[in-house]
Amino acid sequence: MPELNDPYLIARVSITENTDNAHLLEVDGVCPLCGNYLLIPKGKRMNKKYQIAHIYPNSPIPNELKELQGLERLGTNCEEFENKIALCKDCHGYYDDHKTKEEYLKLIKIKKRLMAASKAKISTSHQDIEDEIVLVINSLMSIDPVSLQKMELEYKALKISSKIEMTYSILKAKIETYVCIYFNLIKETFQSLDQENKINFDLVASEVRASFLKCDEEIISKSEIFEALVKWLKSKSNGSSSEACEAVISYFVQSCEVFREISQ
Numbered sequence: 001m002p003e004l005n006d007p008y009l010i011a012r013v014s015i016t017e018n019t020d021n022a023h024l025l026e027v028d029g030v031c032p033l034c035g036n037y038l039l040i041p042k043g044k045r046m047n048k049k050y051q052i053a054h055i056y057p058n059s060p061i062p063n064e065l066k067e068l069q070g071l072e073r074l075g076t077n078c079e080e081f082e083n084k085i086a087l088c089k090d091c092h093g094y095y096d097d098h099k100t101k102e103e104y105l106k107l108i109k110i111k112k113r114l115m116a117a118s119k120a121k122i123s124t125s126h127q128d129i130e131d132e133i134v135l136v137i138n139s140l141m142s143i144d145p146v147s148l149q150k151m152e153l154e155y156k157a158l159k160i161s162s163k164i165e166m167t168y169s170i171l172k173a174k175i176e177t178y179v180c181i182y183f184n185l186i187k188e189t190f191q192s193l194d195q196e197n198k199i200n201f202d203l204v205a206s207e208v209r210a211s212f213l214k215c216d217e218e219i220i221s222k223s224e225i226f227e228a229l230v231k232w233l234k235s236k237s238n239g240s241s242s243e244a245c246e247a248v249i250s251y252f253v254q255s256c257e258v259f260r261e262i263s264q
């Protein structure tokens with residue numbers, strides 16, 4: 001019989017917004033069991049279609065204790081990130097009611113794969129992205145001065161974007177992560193190139209702003225606007241990775257050239 005005093009089982013810990021975002025990012029916004037989207041746009045809002053599930057239950061019923069006895073468990077207690085996973089409401093409900101050994105081990109396998117993938121992403125990409133960001137910024141040197149003339153109009157048009165609410169938690173978490181890691185590098189690179197007269201930062205910023213406004217007229221979803229800007233920047237900097245371009249666009253979101261009214 002299973003131990004009565006199991007140190008793995010501790011009192012329920014509520015999930016903070018950041019941890020919730022991390023779970024959503026981990027599964028790329030789709031349910032890892034059925035593939036359904038976990039956020040569904042409804043008007044200007046996003047409907048949350050997911051819950052954070054315990055892989056090993058917080059309060060196992062006798063049947064579960066028996067079924068899961070002796071199987072591998074992730075994390076040092078049931079409330080750690082390792083033992084939780086974002087699932088759509090249907091899959092979560094089904095999992096909670098039909099926890100077989102097979103279903104449990106399947107979820108353990110999925111969670112391990114997701115954790116390995118995000119670990120690999122963090123460790124391999126960091127230095128490459130730093131080098132690439134510099135290249136991306138360098139390629140912005142040849143920006144067309146005509147775009148400066150559009151600036152007055154652009155500032156007025158920006159007010160329209162302030163009416164769209166920031167309900168995009170995946171996008172927000174992504175931008176915050178990039179800003180956290182690369183903001184200073186990007187700022188310093190722009191500053192030094194500007195001082196050496198190799199780049200005109202105001203011109204670059206107005207170009208990004210112009211491109212944002214063009215997207216803002218055509219696209220309603222902020223996630224899609226972000227994607228379109230990354231694509232646009234990628235087309236300007238031959239062969240650079242999406243990650244480097246995402247980092248640079250995130251910089252402009254943070255420095256308020258993109259999504260100006262609501263990003264503060």
Ligand SMILES: [Zn+2]
Pocket residue numbers: 031032033034035036087088089090091092
């Ligand atoms: Zn599902």
